[in-house]
Amino acid sequence: MPKSFYIIYIKSKPGVMHSQVETKMNAAVDWFRINNDFYVVYTTSDEEKWQARLLPLVNPNGSLFVCKLDTTHYGGWLTEDFWKWFQGKII
Amino acid sequence: MGLPPQLDAIIQRAEKVTLPGGVVGKVCKVLIVACLSIAAIACALRIMWVSVLALAFIFLLVFVLLWKLINFANKNPAAALLEGAEFLVHEQTHLGMKGIPLLENPAPHKSPTGSTEMTVEETAKASLPDTNP
Numbered sequence: 001m002p003k004s005f006y007i008i009y010i011k012s013k014p015g016v017m018h019s020q021v022e023t024k025m026n027a028a029v030d031w032f033r034i035n036n037d038f039y040v041v042y043t044t045s046d047e048e049k050w051q052a053r054l055l056p057l058v059n060p061n062g063s064l065f066v067c068k069l070d071t072t073h074y075g076g077w078l079t080e081d082f083w084k085w086f087q088g089k090i091i
Numbered sequence: 092m093g094l095p096p097q098l099d100a101i102i103q104r105a106e107k108v109t110l111p112g113g114v115v116g117k118v119c120k121v122l123i124v125a126c127l128s129i130a131a132i133a134c135a136l137r138i139m140w141v142s143v144l145a146l147a148f149i150f151l152l153v154f155v156l157l158w159k160l161i162n163f164a165n166k167n168p169a170a171a172l173l174e175g176a177e178f179l180v181h182e183q184t185h186l187g188m189k190g191i192p193l194l195e196n197p198a199p200h201k202s203p204t205g206s207t208e209m210t211v212e213e214t215a216k217a218s219l220p221d222t223n224p
Contacts, residue, residue: 015165077202080199
């Protein structure tokens with residue numbers, strides 16, 4: 001299965017611990033947390049699978065957005081740790 | 092007249108107990124003061140039924156408030172324990188990756204090319220608005 005980058009914004013519902021979110025994220029090949037609610041995920045799964053994995057943690061009062069990344073064009077201002085991780089996988 | 096040594100030791104140990112900040116800490120402090128006040132009033136009056144009522148009221152107050160506090164802390168641990176500014180810091184960026192849940196000393200921020208400043212051309216390009224064909 002080819003690997004792709006996805007961005008996942010997740011605001012879990014009240015009562016869900018952060019560790020539960022990251023247990024689900026660990027299903028990915030790799031991931032990088034940019035802030036508490038925002039992950040860049042390197043994965044063989046598609047958006048439907050990620051939605052199915054994470055929906056129990058957000059339904060009904062949380063938020064979730066899963067979107068495939070086009071990595072041919074990117075830019076920004078982030079820690080060098082992220083760029084090394086990201087660019088290491090694109091190559 | 093000095094306190095008995097056992098009571099003195101207990102008070103010294105109690106002074107070392109610190110309550111957490113945030114909502115939990117503040118409510119606990121109010122609860123302690125309220126209970127002590129009610130107990131002091133009941134002792135001062137020295138009427139049996141007042142003492143019993145005061146005890147019942149303290150029990151009810153403590154039980155209900157602690158139940159609600161525990162539920163709140165369960166659902167919102169950061170808000171329950173942290174003071175306002177601490178809570179805001181906690182909510183800020185926490186970088187992490189698979190296998191390293193918290194990057195303790197992340198590298199400085201840069202652009203993808205490694206540069207830390209915009210070039211003159213980049214600055215000029217940024218000032219132009221989007222084109223709408």
